[in-house]
Amino acid sequence: MSTIINKKILEFWKNESKNIFWHKNPQKIIEFNLKKKIYDWFSDGFTNASYNCLDVNIKRGLKNKIAIHAFDSNGQLKSLTYNELLESVNCFVNFLKKEFNYNKSIKRIMIQSSASLETTIAILACCRMGITHNVIFEDLEKSAIIKRLKIFKPNLFIAKTSDYKLKNHIIPAINVYKKIPVICLNRIYKNKKNITYTNIEYINDNFSKKNNLVFFKSNKDLFVLFTSGSTGVPKGIVHSTGGYLTYIKYTCKKFFGYKANSVVFTASDAGWINGHTYAVYGPLMYGATSILIENPMKLTDEKILGKIIKELNVTILYLPVTLIRILKSLNIKKINQNKILTIGSMGEPLAPEISKWYINFFNPKNKV
Numbered sequence: 001m002s003t004i005i006n007k008k009i010l011e012f013w014k015n016e017s018k019n020i021f022w023h024k025n026p027q028k029i030i031e032f033n034l035k036k037k038i039y040d041w042f043s044d045g046f047t048n049a050s051y052n053c054l055d056v057n058i059k060r061g062l063k064n065k066i067a068i069h070a071f072d073s074n075g076q077l078k079s080l081t082y083n084e085l086l087e088s089v090n091c092f093v094n095f096l097k098k099e100f101n102y103n104k105s106i107k108r109i110m111i112q113s114s115a116s117l118e119t120t121i122a123i124l125a126c127c128r129m130g131i132t133h134n135v136i137f138e139d140l141e142k143s144a145i146i147k148r149l150k151i152f153k154p155n156l157f158i159a160k161t162s163d164y165k166l167k168n169h170i171i172p173a174i175n176v177y178k179k180i181p182v183i184c185l186n187r188i189y190k191n192k193k194n195i196t197y198t199n200i201e202y203i204n205d206n207f208s209k210k211n212n213l214v215f216f217k218s219n220k221d222l223f224v225l226f227t228s229g230s231t232g233v234p235k236g237i238v239h240s241t242g243g244y245l246t247y248i249k250y251t252c253k254k255f256f257g258y259k260a261n262s263v264v265f266t267a268s269d270a271g272w273i274n275g276h277t278y279a280v281y282g283p284l285m286y287g288a289t290s291i292l293i294e295n296p297m298k299l300t301d302e303k304i305l306g307k308i309i310k311e312l313n314v315t316i317l318y319l320p321v322t323l324i325r326i327l328k329s330l331n332i333k334k335i336n337q338n339k340i341l342t343i344g345s346m347g348e349p350l351a352p353e354i355s356k357w358y359i360n361f362f363n364p365k366n367k368v
Contacts, residue, residue, distance in 0.1 A: 218242025
């Protein structure tokens, strides 16, 4: 593998890196790590992904701006401002610190959940603490979870799921891997051995909002996402902090036109890179508003889809190809008076007739 980097490429990413917050500016752009046989980005810089998503915007005067609109599995909407989201993240950090001694025993956390408020708070808390996290698809079965547990080797498992999935998939998988603590986030039950039942509201009411922010080396692992494993053993793709933040700040603007006044609706599962980048980290780094939905299939109800787009003033729409196909097949009425500027699709390429319908139906200014 060649270790020679084109000077124009170095200069390009050096300039792009100036668009994120650095606690300590990097002097190195990219180096080839001979020991690990990987490229290290911004290895001597210090930053924090959670700080870039939350604190930076609060200091810009956006504390009372809506950061997240989140629809739960029942379609109920909850919205948090940037300040409220930061407070919830801090409470979650202090919950982990007090109940699980995170700074000594927790190095990696696996999260099983959909695109939810709980997932967002958990991953931003991980960022704040410097804990490498991994979000897995919520419908994975026992065998698939075991494979990922053995590769990622987490010290703690967080889930927002049904009793059935917890009992039949998650707990059996953890028992095969090794018994690690489990946090179940969507209800208050009497805690069982190895399982803590709680929810975000309880954590917010019972734990300190004290800021425990720490800045870390930029090349520190931020999160891991697995490939599907459909062709064999799933592969964990590692994303480092500074390189990832620089890249997404660039692609969000280049391909979607993210701005502080953007309202971004990315109907992606939390376990996809699309959900991480364009529903959580990207919008929050721009001070924009992101819309999350736990059950994207609810969008096949044209009243729900139209209400979200019109009442929440969506400007950027990014949908899975499967969902776009379903919407076309339903012959739903065109949504009028929308403010959509940019649309995009994720997954496999769109067939020409589906692509044409998608563009004509939402009539955006830009197509991605």
